[in-house]
Amino acid sequence: MRVSTYASHSALQILKGAKQEGFETVAFGKARVRPLYTKYFPVADRFIEGTYPEEMLLELNAVVIPTGSFVAHLGIELVEKTRVPYYGNKEVLKWESDRSLERRWLEKAKLRLPRVYDDPDDIDGPVIVKPHGAKGGRGYFLASSPEDFWGKAERLGVQNKEELSGIQIQEYVLGVPVYPHYFYSKLNRELELMSIDRRYESNADAIGRIPAKEQLDLEPNTNYTVIGNIPLVLRESLLMDVIDAGERVVEAAEKLMGGLWGPFCLEGVFTEELEFVVFEISARIVAGTNPFVHGSPYSWLRYDYPVSTGRRIAMELKQAEDEERLDEILT
Amino acid sequence: MRVSTYASHSALQILKGAKQEGFETVAFGKARVRPLYTKYFPVADRFIEGTYPEEMLLELNAVVIPTGSFVAHLGIELVEKTRVPYYGNKEVLKWESDRSLERRWLEKAKLRLPRVYDDPDDIDGPVIVKPHGAKGGRGYFLASSPEDFWGKAERLGVQNKEELSGIQIQEYVLGVPVYPHYFYSKLNRELELMSIDRRYESNADAIGRIPAKEQLDLEPNTNYTVIGNIPLVLRESLLMDVIDAGERVVEAAEKLMGGLWGPFCLEGVFTEELEFVVFEISARIVAGTNPFVHGSPYSWLRYDYPVSTGRRIAMELKQAEDEERLDEILT
């Protein structure tokens, strides 16, 4: 068995982790990034050009580790039909990508979610507007009233309610972004807290460096394009809340879609009242785990050797192979 | 001898460090967090429910490592009377908790402190107001004039000077927060710089992500609830200043209260003039050391194995045990 993934997002970590556990590795993707995975960071034993070279992966006896970039590049429909063994539950894909299903899932898990406005004219406080298909947070904007909303929506070509489909208007909850990364071992029926990060976004994390007076002259639009990630630890008295939230998400997934296993992430903010308000779930490895190639403050509490989320995936695959239980975790 | 602490704050790190040094560990605290210390992160060999199970700890031959949460939950008067051997000097407690004693201590150590206003009507520049007993920075607010102060104080139920007792009004010094973590070994008479962090606060670290224009609409109140910690390194030419400050604090404590040993932290900001202005001292381990479970950029300069502050405490206990000097460091 070989471990493969699409050459982007968190592939360096996934492939490094697989090698640490003794697997041969395969990366596939754009020709341009071949040197990144074979020369600058020699983590891929093989590099195949192409979005998804199915026949070659099957011949190589490869397992695919899905990432956000893999799903975005292939599209969910194609991913659902792939024949290469896939680590994780493919049923999750549609629950995660459809906003109302996602909300049903997170509500069943009893998470605190921000209010959603169906009608922009109901806006009665700060909101964040997420256009359909906005990648990496580009195109998100803030508004504080219906007038403000329509003024800004026009720039996106939205002029009336008929054109709103796919645009999400969410209560803007004031708080600091916190992204806990989980791993649920289906083999051991155990949840682990792997690490925590916050995103580093352009220009949301740039505008605060400009004095208010100059900002009023420049009038920058807020934007949430993810540029990188910064490692965090959470106040220890909040960890149990965050772990319980993860447990309830797994439990809800078992009832709704046959389970969620492997890495996932809850994306939210902590308010000044110490509440964790969750905006989204990423039901696979997130790039926020990338600072922790050599382990995180949390994984070092549990393991006596460096465990990244990428390595943790490989540990699960190895255990499944040893116990002849691969069919339980691959779909 | 067993190492014990209250299950919160930095207990994961303290107990992990104790185990690394070969001690058996005991956590005590709320039933709800038992799994955090025994299952998710198996660092506690035993978990006892209760705020402070003195008899059981005595029977187990346990030493208590105090943390901010331990002191906050028991209250200083109770802590002073505990019979379980306590790592550190209990005399420090009253010096740290009484603002005027704390100030006398830090002034004796020749630290640069922010100006304190006794009378709100003297406010002639930006100030930060800290209500009595505000935990984790909740309830702090900024004001820039007497009028501004009274307007905001009213929300806390303070309407005149008679009600001001316990409220501290401090000069707001513009600079970036820097929290150096020290360890003073009483056995070796040596100060160590263990690590440095900055706090991650809600909503103080959230508002800068909102453009000035929107802020003026939203009018968020500033708040300093600690949510987590971010690792930092300091400009190398400032390290000697920071270490000298720590040395002077230890020296002053020897004169005033019979010494300060073990971990402590100076909480301050660095201004654009490269001055370190100190707001407070925490005379024990701070949660800001939590990012460094596997060592910090500073501890890796000194040690060839991973040394967290929690482990450094355990190293001191072990040395004291080996040299039969426990009575010098326990009170």
Add this chain to the structure above:
Amino acid sequence: MRVSTYASHSALQILKGAKQEGFETVAFGKARVRPLYTKYFPVADRFIEGTYPEEMLLELNAVVIPTGSFVAHLGIELVEKTRVPYYGNKEVLKWESDRSLERRWLEKAKLRLPRVYDDPDDIDGPVIVKPHGAKGGRGYFLASSPEDFWGKAERLGVQNKEELSGIQIQEYVLGVPVYPHYFYSKLNRELELMSIDRRYESNADAIGRIPAKEQLDLEPNTNYTVIGNIPLVLRESLLMDVIDAGERVVEAAEKLMGGLWGPFCLEGVFTEELEFVVFEISARIVAGTNPFVHGSPYSWLRYDYPVSTGRRIAMELKQAEDEERLDEILT
């Protein structure tokens, strides 16, 4: 052969790295910081007081590792004349310190640079103004129009165009700061991405914590005094861009000045359009590598042991010694 450097900036890391590779180490500098390098962090086997004790260093068979502080304290003219073997290409010094030469270099490397305004009266958008010889970002300011520029320049004593020499007026590009750290091995003809940080600046990173309303009262001046560094990872799909940029800088240096080898850093921002706009090059080790004493997320992908940039330098020196090729990398 001994490894030496000036006792500041990133000397702790450089000397620690040299010791890890088996070299004896020498620090030279101010008497005041001797304990930092010999007692608190015992990384210097010898400490010599003085800015640059050339005769002693020659006697000790020392190699000098240049840092920003070393160059700033001696001045470029003196550095160019030093007789102690110097790691790196001294030709680079004048290209880096002269803004028009630096720009020629970076343009030849096809980097995206911010626009430069020769005449303040041409300012037609946000600019950042960098006075001549401003160290650590002190004295930088923002302006958004010619009127704004002249108002602020007056405080620096600049009242007309005749006094502008040495003042650089750059387009202010809105984006988040990202500083990738490279190492070019001249021996192996290979570029490595060592780590990435962002600077922590006073007061640029402090003002965002003050609500816009209070900022308008306080009117803080923006300032970019470097206080420390925060570790970062970059979005994986941007790494190839950043590596290619580094490769082109090395290539351009080969054509223009006989090469650039050892550590260097591109200082820039990533915009919301995912463009890397570069402001400056530091043609030697930067302090932004200091968080990574025990390796970075990137160096752990390449090496199975902790490699800081300081240690990477020592590895290169050792290889050169072993292969009798020291003359290729020392000047």
